[in-house]
Amino acid sequence: FRIFLRKNPSINSKRFSAASTKLTCRIKKPKNLDNPAPALYDKAMAYLGRKRKKSGIDRDGYRPNVGIIVCNHASQVLWARRIRHDGWQFPQGGVEHKESPREAAYRELYEEVGLYPHQVRLLGTTEKWYRYDVPSRARFGNHFRGQKQQWFLFHLTGEEADICLDRSNKPEFDGWCWVDYWHPLDNIISFKKEVYREALQELEPLLQAAFLKS
DSSP states (O other), rough: OOOHHHHOOOOOOOOOOOOOOOOOOOOOOOOOOHHHHHHHHHHHHHHHHHHHOBBBTTSSEEEEEEEEEEOOHHHHHHHHETTSSOEEEEEEEEEEEEEOHHHHHHHHHHHHOOOEEEEEEEEEOSSSEEEEOOOOGGGGGTOEEEEEEEEEEEESSSSSGGOOOOOSOOEEEEEEEETTTTTTGGTGGGHHHHHHHHHHHHHHHHHHHHHHHO
C-alpha cells in the first residue's frame, strides 16, 4: 500500500463531471479493471487483507478508527446503508497494526465504497480524535468501551459509477445515496450522533473553502 502511494503520489484524472445528484439509492457491481494501477492496488489490498491485525485498545478503552465523508460537486455527501441492517452511516473502519490513519482511510475507502486514491481528492482531516461509547451489549472484554475516530473529507473526482460497494469479500454496505451535508445528524444512530456533529462542524469550513476555489 505504501509502495503504491509513493509511486502514484498524484494520479491525474479528469475532473468530476456533472452527474445526477438524485437521492435514489444504488447498488453497484464491480467492473473489469484494465488499468494496471488499479490492478496493482487490488493486489495490494488483497495482501493487506490476509495480513490484517487490528490495533490495540488504548488505556481508556477506545480502539483507533477512521470516519470517511465523500462529497460530490454539489456539496452533498455519500450516505450508505449497512448490509443486512436498516441503519445508514458514513463509511468507517479500524486502524490496523502499524498503519497510519491516512493509510487506513484510503484502505477503508477502497474496501467499503470501492474507490481508488486517484478517484478522490483529500480535502482535509479533523485535528482531534472524537470518541463514542458503544452500547454495553456490543462491548467485548472488560476494557473495551468504544471507538476513537479521526475523520477524513474526500471529494469524488472520478465518476459516480466508480462507486462499488462489493469490492471486498465482506461488503459493509448494500446501498448508497447522496444527501445534504447535515442530513446524517437526524438519521444516525443515537450513540454516534455527537461525534458526527463535531466532525461535520470541524470539516465544513474545509468543504466550503474547496468549492470556493474551484
